[in-house]
Amino acid sequence: MSAAQRSGRLPRLFERVRLVTIQPPGYAHSGAFAELVDGFRAAFAALGAQVDAAVNQPLAGEGVNFVFGAHLIAPEYPLPQGSIIVNLEQMRRGMHVQPHYVELLKRHAVLDYSARNVARIIELTGNRHVHPCRIGYMPELTRIEAAPVQDIDVLFYGVLNERRKNILDGLAAAGIKVAVLPPGVYGAQRDAAIARAKIVLNVHFYEDKVHEIVRSSYLLANRKIVVSECETDTEIDDDIREAVIAVPYAGIVETCVALLRDEARRAAIERKGYEIFARRDQAALLAEVLPKFSLPFPRHLNLGSGKAYDAAKLNIDIDPKWKPDVLGNLVVPGGLKQVFFSRRFGLVRLEPGRFDDISTIDVLEHVPDLVALMTRCLELLDVGGTMRIVVPYDLSWGAWQDPTHVRAFNERSWLYYTDWHWYLGWNEARFDVKEMGMKLSAVGEALRQRGTAGDELFRVPRAVDEMQVVLVKRLLSEAERQQALAYQAGRRDAD
Template sequence: MNTPYNICIVQPPGYIHSLAFAELAELLMYSIREAGHPAQIQTNQFVQGGVNVIVGAHLLDVSALRAVPEGTVILNTEQLTGVGENWREKLTGWFQSGLEVWDYSPANIEVIKALGVENVRYLPIGYQKELQRIDITVEQDIDVLFYGSVNERRREIFNAIEAKGLNLKVLMGVYGKDRDQWIARSKVVLNHHYYESQIFEIVRVSYLLTNAKAVVAEVNPETVIDDRFRKGVVDVPYAGLVDAVCDLVEDTTKRKAQQRRALNSIIKYPQVDFTRPLLEYTH
């Protein structure tokens, strides 16, 4: 019998931001199924008799380790070079617990290995047909969309975009279908770093590429980004973000071409090809 997988999203009481893990969890679930294994997503629930994959371990105290079934995997979601001290401490405890760790960022994997953790594997992010679900035919009445946490670094760009007269929508704490409706209505989606640390936000951006959205992304000389994703976005340094956004909003032909480029950059990399090799170690 093929080993079943249970993807466990950690969601503390009242913490809406765990919904940000949904697309990553779905990407994993659908690709595991495609590889021939039963897979499901649950919130705060482990199962016996299968492999549990924890998404959001930084939200869980390490004392919870005693309740974790043997053979559990941690799927890290956090940028380790920029994460706050409290979360980093928790994650270090989990990483050093002896459980297998999966991570989509080679830069993160370097940090984890520096902690003396050998049991860490690379899970590249690819294309999953079930996640191609945003309606790209609706009227686009929003020029620029940003979703995520806001700090001064990000706000400076928002102010400059609005000063150009563009219609900017900023979402915080909006996930799932509600957020997808805003994505559908937007001509351009903006992606720029929260931290000065420079790991490209691949989980967020891969969902947009899968849905053929035009993305302007902050990519500085030191940004860690896979070449295949660089091809799918308009990549500019922080200082060039505003001009790049304006250019794409105003030029429909260029924007449509960018949308095609976005999908083409990811569709040739089926997620199952990345997920299947990791399953060989866990069942």
């Protein structure tokens, strides 16, 4: 895939990416994620994303985090919604999974290398936004030069258990020079041992037969022979089965002995394994899966949905008890660059002009910074889109009975969002009032039946319960825009 093809396949949602490694204090094993992070970083850069990497520091407010080692996250750690958990842990049936990790897997999109893991996570969490992605190659991963003298016959690194130790003991008994790195050795020290090794050994820790592609991928990228435990029912991609020396557990020692006797065969296997793996373009593999993380969502926004959830709309609220589609506050520094997670729609970013209408029913009276919210709604609406508003009238019983209300409204409450738009810094678009209606109280109905006229009726305390307003977004004419700029310049001079 060419650079142009790659950049054309990156969804806008992933224009800003951070690769986050979780590393608790004193925990060395997070080093096991380093090469995968390096490969993803190179792949996202090739796709045209603005990408960086960090330890324990996710983006907050904009962009998407890909989180490596999320099973290490402490329960109180605040992981932003715009995060994809890259699960590298085996999720075999019967295995105990920490409850707080299960909760993370419920609340976030998940990327996994194993189809079996994907099925198990969906089974555990009910989260539909769990997707497999093959681990692939980027040229930046080829960085280990073979040592002039390869004095290690077989190298093993990883945590030892009985089944692994049995193989290592069998190799030693066969007279093979075996090197075993202690747990926690990564980076340059581990790479130096790989450079000296003729064969690197991969043996499952568990017996549930999922190939450890995270380990073998880096070795294949550096032209190393991987002798890997592999049964007929092991989960392993067909091309990787051809790239490694895949043998049953019982045949590992015999296979290593035979390979060490045949230098020409080893050289051919090194070339073949690299060539097969190098065809797995990590950028192309990511480009294939990334669009799956965001499903199409409605062009109708129910803002502050509360108990008025509407399945035909995208429902947003700041209170989790209402179980909205999106839990979030639009009036934060991240603005429209925020990425949210929705159980219905996956990753959601609210792009400018994304909605045809916005409903705010009994919402605006609760908002401390109403100018910021109205500005955000203007941005979210397409030209000609409508904002449907229901608010308490300032002379009503309900205007101030609720202690969470910070304001009430009357007929003149909309001037700054329409005719006086320039005062708010709106130079491109504004609202027009399309409709304005009043819902009368019992007091108002009685007065109306006695013949009290509309304008007079609206000025009677307790006669009106609520206002119903429809605003329409339109672009400013050039004359209006120039006038707004002049008004703003005059206001700045006066200040």
